[in-house]
Amino acid sequence: MSDTLLKLSDINISFSGVQILKNVNMQIQKGEIHCLIGENGCGKSTIVKIVSGVYKPDSGTIEINGKSHSVMNPTAAMEEGIQIIWQDFSVFPNLTVFENIALNQDLYNKNFFVNQKERRKLARHALDLIGVDIDLDATVGSLSVAKKQLVAIARALLNNAKFIIMDEPTTALTKNEVASLFKVVKDLQKQGMTILFIGHKLDEVFEIAENFTIIRNGEVVKEGQTKDFNQEDFVYYMTGRNIKESLFDAPNMDKDSKPVFETKDLCLENEFENVSLHINSGEILGITGLLGSGRTELALSLYGMHPATGGEVFLDGKKIQVKSIDDAIKQGIVYLPEDRHTEGLCMRRAIYHNIHMSTFDKFVGKNGISESDMYDDALKWVDKFHIVTPNVENPVATLSGGNAQKVVISRLMSMNPKVLILNGPTVGVDVGAKFDIHEEIRRIAGEGVAVILISDDIAEVHANCNRIMVMRAGRITDEVRNCDVTEEELAEMLSRQE
Ligand SMILES: Nc1ncnc2c1ncn2[C@@H]1O[C@H](COP(=O)(O)OP(=O)(O)O)[C@@H](O)[C@H]1O
Ligand SMILES: [Mg+2]
Numbered sequence: 001m002s003d004t005l006l007k008l009s010d011i012n013i014s015f016s017g018v019q020i021l022k023n024v025n026m027q028i029q030k031g032e033i034h035c036l037i038g039e040n041g042c043g044k045s046t047i048v049k050i051v052s053g054v055y056k057p058d059s060g061t062i063e064i065n066g067k068s069h070s071v072m073n074p075t076a077a078m079e080e081g082i083q084i085i086w087q088d089f090s091v092f093p094n095l096t097v098f099e100n101i102a103l104n105q106d107l108y109n110k111n112f113f114v115n116q117k118e119r120r121k122l123a124r125h126a127l128d129l130i131g132v133d134i135d136l137d138a139t140v141g142s143l144s145v146a147k148k149q150l151v152a153i154a155r156a157l158l159n160n161a162k163f164i165i166m167d168e169p170t171t172a173l174t175k176n177e178v179a180s181l182f183k184v185v186k187d188l189q190k191q192g193m194t195i196l197f198i199g200h201k202l203d204e205v206f207e208i209a210e211n212f213t214i215i216r217n218g219e220v221v222k223e224g225q226t227k228d229f230n231q232e233d234f235v236y237y238m239t240g241r242n243i244k245e246s247l248f249d250a251p252n253m254d255k256d257s258k259p260v261f262e263t264k265d266l267c268l269e270n271e272f273e274n275v276s277l278h279i280n281s282g283e284i285l286g287i288t289g290l291l292g293s294g295r296t297e298l299a300l301s302l303y304g305m306h307p308a309t310g311g312e313v314f315l316d317g318k319k320i321q322v323k324s325i326d327d328a329i330k331q332g333i334v335y336l337p338e339d340r341h342t343e344g345l346c347m348r349r350a351i352y353h354n355i356h357m358s359t360f361d362k363f364v365g366k367n368g369i370s371e372s373d374m375y376d377d378a379l380k381w382v383d384k385f386h387i388v389t390p391n392v393e394n395p396v397a398t399l400s401g402g403n404a405q406k407v408v409i410s411r412l413m414s415m416n417p418k419v420l421i422l423n424g425p426t427v428g429v430d431v432g433a434k435f436d437i438h439e440e441i442r443r444i445a446g447e448g449v450a451v452i453l454i455s456d457d458i459a460e461v462h463a464n465c466n467r468i469m470v471m472r473a474g475r476i477t478d479e480v481r482n483c484d485v486t487e488e489e490l491a492e493m494l495s496r497q498e
Contacts, residue, residue: 004066005030005163005194011050011060020046021218024060028163028211033185033195035209035226037202039238039430040400043218044198048167052084053077081162085169089152093141098123100140101154126154129191130184146177153184164188165196170204174291182208200238200430202231214238239432247482250466252446253282258317260450261333261419263302266311271297272474275311279419279450284441286465286482287454290494294474295454296338299423302452303335304328315418329358332418336408336425344408345396352378352392355410381410385440402426402433409440420444423454438464458494462487470494 004027011024021043028034036044049055051062053072062069064080091100102119123136132150134143140151149169156164166185170178185195185208197208205212206226214222214237222237235243259278266275272294279285289295300306302313304322313320315331322328328335337343345354355378356363363374378392385406389399396404405425412420422441426434441464445451455461461468462482470478470493478493485493 003030004028005064006051006196007063008047008051009061009063011047011057011062013046013050013055013057019218021050021057024215024218024220026213026220026223028194028196030194031189031192032211033189033197033209035205035212036196036198036215037200037205037212037234037238038215039200039432042215042238044215045167047215048084048165048196048198051077051165052082078159081160083156083159083161083164085149085152085156085164085166087167087169087171089148091140091148091151091155094139096137096139097134097143097151098136100151101126101158103155104159122158123154126158129157129188130154131187132180132184144177145172146174146181149173149181150184153188157188161193163194163196165198167198168200169197170199170201178204202234202431205234206231216240235431239430241432241435243431243435245435245438245463247462248284248442248445248464248466249483250280250283250445252448253280253466257281259314260316260448261452262314262317264312264314266298266301266308266313268297268301268306269309271301271306272471273310275476277469277476279452281448281450282445283467284445284451284453284465286461286468287452287471288456288458288461288468288490288494289471290456293471293494295456295471296423297474298471299335299421299452299454302328302419302421303333305335329415332416334412334415334417334420336412336420336422338423338427340405340408344411345404347397348395350393351382351387351389351396351399351407354396354407355381355392355414357411359411359414377414378410381414385410386436400430400433402429402437405429405433405437406440409437409444413444417449419450419452421452421454424457425453425455426457426460434460456494458487458491462490472496 006028008024008026011021013021024047036047038044046055050057051072053074053076056071062072069076098120101123105119105122120136127134130150130153134147134150140148169181173181189195199205209226211225212223213220216238257280260281262278264276267273275298277285287295297306301308304325304327307323313322320331352375356374360369363370375392382392387403387406389403396407426437429437441451453461453465465482468480468482469476
């Protein structure tokens with residue numbers, strides 16, 4: 001077809017004997033916004049690297065504007081107008097905005113004397129094309145992630161981009177920043193640009209893309225127009241499973257039961273005040289709020305890391321003191337941190353060591369630590385939480401994000417807690433693993449552990465917490481049952497101004 005910009009035919013590539021892409025066929029039409037979607041590790045970036053000439057496929061052809069290339073190289077890709085916005089944007093932090101944007105102009109114009117004034121003019125022009133205003137003289141290192149990205153896009157435009165590929169461009173952006181980026185992307189399309197948008201957040205895909213290609217394990221499993229499908233269909237194609245979350249309703253909660261965990265007027269100076277909450281056995285209590293609402297500070301305080309400066313805490317009806325993490329753990333309060341990589345795991349240690357990191361002493365006998373007991377016990381957790389790994393002796397670093405998170409949860413559960421505090425348990429986790437983790441959390445609540453789920457993922461809190469508290473500016477401002485509100489109403493509560 002004459003208006004096909006990119007056509008990949010039967011692309012195969014292997015790394016160290018493992019086939020990563022299998023007979024990939026994909027087409028992108030001129031002027032469209034096309035989404036390439038799939039779970040982490042399915043091969044999306046590998047496709048981008050093949051199109052941009054970074055990797056050479058083992059077989060298959062790449063056709064651009066009707067011209068066939070069995071091998072691309074980065075210069076040829078550029079000459080065809082292909083520009084990539086990589087995940088790290090490849091900007092130079094020490095240079096200014098205009099220097100970054102006009103970086104390649106000397107080479108392009110084959111003129112090594114493009115002067116400062118000229119560069120500034122070019123940079124201004126490029127920023128105008130995307131309708132944004134960034135200080136030309138700011139050092140790029142000092143800009144927000146979103147602005148760095150816009151600088152990278154402006155530079156791509158000056159490099160005669162006709163086809164812009166964005167590899168997971170929204171990962172580090174806030175909701176507002178994503179909205180501005182989408183506006184830029186749609187404007188570019190109006191100016192005739194073709195865009196390949198790579199992602200795995202489905203609401204974004206539906207918002208931005210007309211056409212899509214879904215990859216699973218290196219194979220194209222579905223392509224089409226987004227208007228003909230819904231998110232559930234996409235989840236199915238991405239994971240190969242039918243995943244549908246029901247609203248959690250604390251089925252095991254005894255209506256007459258007393259709270260397992262309770263706080264009264266808990267305060268932490270400058271962070272939050274008068275937080276009174278309770279959780280009964282079988283319940284999952286959600287705490288949600290925007291960044292800076294105090295949700296994480298509250299969690300850290302319940303866990304003894306930043307002890308409260310006022311108020312009371314009760315466990316099984318008895319008043320307790322939580323002045324340190326040690327206190328919390330001794331009472332059976334455990335915490336899953338927001339950032340599992342820096343706080344929850346030793347990435348280079350074996351999976352089974354990580355599972356028992358907090359319970360080593362259980363395996364100490366006369367002859368020291370019994371590695372084999374620890375190993376066997378870890379297998380039980382791997383089985384219980386469906387951790388996908390060929391060998392528990394492998395380092396945690398070999399696991400996907402979702403499976404690594406299951407290791408942290410196993411570690412916490414092996415401590416036999418009464419209260420489990422989870423902070424952002426599925427951040428950066430794929431849909432499939434996310435569903436598994438939610439199932440596990442529900443099972444844990446069913447076993448009688450009081451669960452507090454802190455998250456700014458509204459859909460997650462709404463589906464999985466029978467009761468939800470909303471925090472704003474260090475205060476609990478609303479409390480609702482999940483069955484009484486919609487996700488939209490909950491979102492509204494988060495951002496409502498006083
Ligand atoms: N240079 C490489 N060497 C070995 N394995 C690689 C290389 N690049 C990618 N892979 C593997 O290929 C698979 C797909 O990776 P990638 O394309 O980055 O996935 P995605 O972008 O969809 O998350 C992963 O399992 C990854 O570990
Ligand atoms: Mg990738």
